[in-house]
Amino acid sequence: MSTAGKVIKCKAAVAWEPGKPLSIEDVEVSPPKANEVRIKVFATSVCYTDWEYLYESEKGKKFRPFPLVLGHEAAGIVESVGSGVTKFSPGDQVIPLFLPQCQECDRCRSPKTNHCRKNWEHMQGGVMADGTSRISCQGQQIYQFLGVSTFSQYTVVPDTSLTKIRNDAPLEKVCLLGCGVSTGYGAAMKTGKVEKDSTCAVFGLGAVGLAAVMGCKAAGARRIIGIDINPDKFGKAMTLGATECVNPDDHTKPIQEVVVELTNGGVDFALECVGYPKVMRDALESTTEAWGLCVIAGWTEAETMCVPVEKLLMGRTLTGTYFGGWKSVQDIPKLVDEYMNLNLKLDEFITHKLPLRQINDAFDLLNSGASIRTVINLW
Structure with a gap:
């Protein structure tokens, strides 16, 4: 040029x-x-x-x-x-x-x-x-x-x-x-490896959370609970695959207890897409004992998350994801192809x-x- x-x-x-x-x-x-x-x-x-x-x-x-x-x-x-x-x-x-x-x-x-x-x-x-x-x-x-x-x-x-x-x-x-869509979609598909017929909870329904919902659906999850304090986002979440949505402000109990009750013991996968340590702990505690997996996709660099050790000793796994786990140069063109092929x-x-x-x-x-x-x- x-x-x-x-x-x-x-x-x-x-x-x-x-x-x-x-x-x-x-x-x-x-x-x-x-x-x-x-x-x-x-x-x-x-x-x-x-x-x-x-x-x-x-x-x-x-x-x-x-x-x-x-x-x-x-x-x-x-x-x-x-x-x-x-x-x-x-x-x-x-x-x-x-x-x-x-x-x-x-x-x-x-x-x-x-x-x-x-x-x-x-x-x-x-x-x-x-x-x-x-x-x-x-x-x-x-x-x-x-x-x-x-x-x-x-x-x-x-x-x-x-x-x-x-x-x-x-x-x-x-x-x-x-950034956002790749991060949320990869949190479910790449890092979390959400399984078919599983139950999932997505905390935060911004772009990252909505993409995580989409990833859970693509993985074949049976139940996908979207969680946000802004009910205006619920319609979009349902469009992208959520089976139900919950507003923590509508409940007197902590949101993790609400999720545990809704799912008779906790979800298989929780995806935290807000970036607040309290929400991260809520997401972890919403998962089931024995095999529950919580993926942290929300971004913070300098804050500390407090986790009761017992929650991990009982078999839960806590992990994080950066850019959804995608190897950026080789994987993003594949996601572009998925969009062009109407799969994303x-x-x-x-x-x-x-x-x-x-x-x-x-x-x-x-x-x-x-x-x-x-x-x-x-x-």
Whole structure:
């Protein structure tokens, strides 16, 4: 493309400091360096994690340096590639990944995990492998959230944090696979390995929880109980596979006791999709003795979960999942194929569509519980 090797001036939503709304700014995006790819971002969606790092950066989250460009759930087209890049070419449709897959390290070669750590410390710190960002504004370096930063019309990512997808996939739909839907769906299908005819409880019916419901249904679960304090989400949960929904506020007993009574002893699988330690414990205690499995998919970095040891000694298993257990580079194109083959739902998660200039409205919709996913059109 004619822009290859040149600095690109474009629009981005910049977070200048914690707790303040995003500001639409003119930014400069440098060309990719070795083993990097510059992407023209067409669509990005607003994840609750973006909201939390902006407005609750000191609450259960490790501090990220500001100013930064948030966003990590997106799809776009390769604009140019740096030296050493062999798997991508200009024009490729791609999904950037906050979890890399180098395909060479011990973790990538192991079937037991998806926790590749290629460029991990740098990406968590908001920079590329050389310790600098590719985005600047008003002469100042702008940090890249998780090494991705998709609230920008152009961004640069490591080539190990990017996956190529089929050219006929609608970018404004498959962008959801960059985080929330993949995480929830994988929590049930990949990490939890939910079994046919089993009973399940999903705690939290945001995008991750609804995707977990969808995963439980795809696995053939007989009973899927959706749990949320917002009853407005129950209809969507039923559409995606929940057999019943429960509002904890409607009961005087703790929700785990309600679930145990409803299922005559507890569910086989519980999936926690909120990110609060109390809810994590509730989810664990809602599972049956002997073989109950609780998967933690909700995100928190700095909080502590308190678990009565007896709950584990009686045969329950507690585990966590990151990005649903998917090996990002190789598995996300398969999920795109599932969507294109009508075996995976994405459209149902999209409740709003807004232009970049209204991205703060998308944050408000998400925080109020009025939206599941708002897709932002960058152009």
